[in-house]
Amino acid sequence: MKIVEKLRLGRLATFLLNKRLPVYNWFQFKEGFSRDLVFLLAETWRLGEGDLALDPFVGCGTTSLACKQLGIDSIGYDVHPIMLFASRVKLREYNVEELRAAVRGLVKSKFERPEVEAPGFVTRVFPKPVLEDITFFKRKILDIEDEEVREFLFLGLMNAAMRCSWAHKDGAAIRVVKKPTPPLRKALRRQLLRMCNDVERFERKGSKATIERCDARKLKLEDESVDAVITSPPYLGKLEYTHAYRIEQQLLDLGAPTPQQLIGVREEGTLEDFSEVEEFVEGKPLDAKLYFKDMFAAIRELYRVCKPGARIALVTSDACSPEGVAEVCVPLSELAEKTGFKAKRMLVVNRRFCTTPARKKIGVTQEGLLLWEKRASK
């Protein structure tokens, strides 16, 4: 595999550029990549009408949304209820007049102080009046019959609520930083009107986009049905998305995935393990062992569902722990080769210092865009 430095692509591997893009920014997902990465790959690979793209770790739906704009059919899978919810709401096509009417009705409703029932960690990150407003609006939204309108409003409420919170996210940790916050009603009105405007100006094509709950280790797809994969799997040792979104999860009454459903978190021996990887993971710490076994299962599934000649792009990063750097980019490409893929290139898009909790530098991790291909014939 060729390793090439392309640090100028570094921003594409982050969510930063999506923050300014309509619809893409309806849910702030730090662990996501940017629309422009999908645009770049689709152009390079000449994907278009009639092609099917897959993201087996779809997160907040960037691959699916970008494909929708480009007229490429897509399938997005995930196991996290909040990611599935956010992706679905972003991908829907709405009647904007209906949305505007619902928004008007909601933001004009007369406030009645509700009984607030919320777990301790939620009450700590919101000023009391904000939490009361959230509870009030949440109940109003729950009364709306139309599921699509209701979920659109819920995503808006969640976004506005986070803007009015004292929560400061630092990886998986949520710190309480008390500061003045805007009134929730005002933030909600602004957010929902912005989302309605986005719906009006966002151009999407008629291609199909499916979002479904599915474990990437067991894809609900037929053999050789996919033309391209653009994805970013969970990073080794980084389970931020299971903890850092627990406020949003609670606000929307959405459950959390079980450890069993997540890559690299299950107990050993609870799933089929492949003899091909035993030697590969020998001597690695338990978390790395499980991670690579699960990723092997996912990559094997990708191989099964890809058409000969299909292209795969995977954003991932080496891991950093107090013990030092654990390589991930190169080993994942080795696993891909084991399943039959040709690991063509790794573009190094970011380099970061790995530090101890006391900020001592102990190494450098590489973030990579791994490019694989299913050979046209074996």
Ligand SMILES: C[S@@+](CC[C@H](N)C(=O)[O-])C[C@H]1O[C@@H](n2cnc3c(N)ncnc32)[C@H](O)[C@@H]1O
């Ligand atoms: C790094 S994020 C993906 C980010 C995504 N590319 C984006 O731009 O929004 C990894 C995702 O994998 C999901 N995930 C974890 N284990 C999974 C599994 N077994 N099957 C499918 N998805 C899984 C997580 O819920 C998370 O949303």
